[in-house]
Amino acid sequence: MRIPAIIFFLLFSFFYKVEAQEIVELTLEEALQYTLENNVNVKNAQLETLISKATVKETTASGLPQINGNFDLNYNPAIPVVFLPNEPPFGDPNIPSDVIPARFGVSYQSNLGANLRQMIFDGSFFVGLRAAKTYKQLTDLDLIKTENDAIEAVKKAYFGVLVNLERIRLAEANLARIDTLLSETQALNQAGFAEKIDVSRIQVQRNNTYSQVERARTSLEVSEQILKLQMGLPMEYDVRPNETLAELNPIEELNALLIDEGVERIEVAQLNTNIELIGLDLKNNQAQYMPTIDFIANAQRSGAGNTFDTVFDKQNWFGSSLLGVSMQIPIFDGLLKSARIQKNRIQIQQLENQRNFLRESIKNEVFSAKSTLENDLLILTVQRENLELAREVYDIAKIKYQEGVGSNLEVVDADAALVQAEFNYLSALYDGLIAKVDLEKALGILKNDIIN
CATH class of the missing domain: 1.20.1600.10 (Outer membrane efflux proteins (OEP))
Structure with missing residues (x-):
């Protein structure tokens, strides 16, 4: 000493x-x-x-466990258009075109979630x-x-x-x-x-x-x-x-x-x-x-609305979760x-x-x-x-x-x-x-x- x-x-x-x-x-x-x-x-x-x-x-x-949170809020000024065939039984005879333009989505979307990854073997x-x-x-x-x-x-x-x-x-x-x-x-x-x-x-x-x-x-x-x-x-x-x-x-x-x-x-x-x-x-x-093996987990809630004041309404939010194992195998x-x-x-x-x-x-x-x-x-x-x-x-x-x-x-x-x-x-x-x-x-x- x-x-x-x-x-x-x-x-x-x-x-x-x-x-x-x-x-x-x-x-x-x-x-x-x-x-x-x-x-x-x-x-x-x-x-x-x-x-x-x-x-x-x-x-x-x-x-050690790696935990990350995420939050996002998105606004769609123009909701994307999806084209569907204008054919029976869902076709619309009033539309002269052979396709029907359809908008799927809302103006406002938000997500809140957390991700967990824990190494099992490396x-x-x-x-x-x-x-x-x-x-x-x-x-x-x-x-x-x-x-x-x-x-x-x-x-x-x-x-x-x-x-x-x-x-x-x-x-x-x-x-x-x-x-x-x-x-x-x-x-x-x-x-x-x-x-x-x-x-x-x-x-x-x-x-x-x-x-x-x-x-x-x-x-x-x-x-x-x-x-x-x-x-x-x-x-x-x-x-x-x-x-x-x-x-x-x-x-x-x-x-x-x-x-x-x-x-x-x-x-x-x-x-x-x-x-x-x-x-x-x-x-x-x-x-x-x-190979490397990881345990993954995800929990998320998503909400949407056509106006900003409705996007955070409780009834517009829904939850989802995921548990899984990820393996990466080196080949060449x-x-x-x-x-x-x-x-x-x-x-x-x-x-x-x-x-x-x-x-x-x-x-x-x-x-x-x-x-x-x-x-x-x-x-x-x-x-x-x-x-x-x-x-x-x-x-x-x-x-x-x-x-x-x-x-x-x-x-x-x-x-x-x-x-x-x-x-x-x-x-x-x-x-x-x-x-x-x-x-x-x-x-x-x-x-x-x-x-x-």
Whole structure:
């Protein structure tokens, strides 16, 4: 069962104002909950399930009694003439013609009645009812698939925002280090203990770092727009994750995924349902060879009069009724049903081939995703060690420079190496999370972490 989405609560309980921009702080779980209620594709898939429910009702209604009423009032400005032979014993010798014109009818006629038709047997109806229910199952599966796609997109977009936030933090921290080093070097230069080229070298490094900060800020804005679009969050809000990449990347969970066997993918269930639908269409076409039987009933009262004010007189109205059974027997349709049956059988073979290929593709996808995750975990370990070493080298280089036994070139090089190590470690964290999402998708367990 899905956890209820936090809609306005998220918007108005976690936001604060910064330069007239409402910032919404979200955990990944809250972002996913919001997505399942507000993503446009998910909402359309939910509406499609409602359409399928109505389709089931529509199909069921065709097998229930169909009752229709009718009323009509007719006026004959000129009553039709019927010609009779002017012959004995009914002939009229006063009429010179060999025919006698006779008018049968009155000027006004009215009918009031009701008709009932109830299906007794129609093989197509029962097959159609099963098909409608199976179609409902298919739309439910389509909804799950759409939710999975939305979850995958939001997770990756959420991680993208986290990465850019971390890049900004690292770039700003590096800029602060460079600014401090630049100030110290400028002071040494003014005191005659450092050359002008030392100041220029650090100034170049400072300019490059400043550019990194600005690029990271631009990337953050773009990634936030993507996240809001995928979530269905209005663009006037500013979204901020309140988690870190490290918090979302527990090694134990990643290692557990590597031995997880997963479940049957929703795509396989969709294909199975489509095969079932084609099979039902095949049965429907076969049922067309059988007769259809309906019960019919009719009750009617008719009235007439030569003037409008007499047509509704009680004594001018008479009743009639009818009960019967109607049977329609198909005889020959030019082999139309046979062609449809042949087409259904070929379609089933196509879908079975697709299913076999899909299962093999999923096995390959799981293998590739696990291999990628294992490789990313190895790289993550290496990059963590490199980061620790780069920090140690930078600290040593800075101490040596401050004590006058090292050059600022060593500090600049060590700082550049530290920045590179920080970004490499950040990229390794991000790659690990993306690989985790890809593996969850391959295993068919993408929604498990947000379902009770």
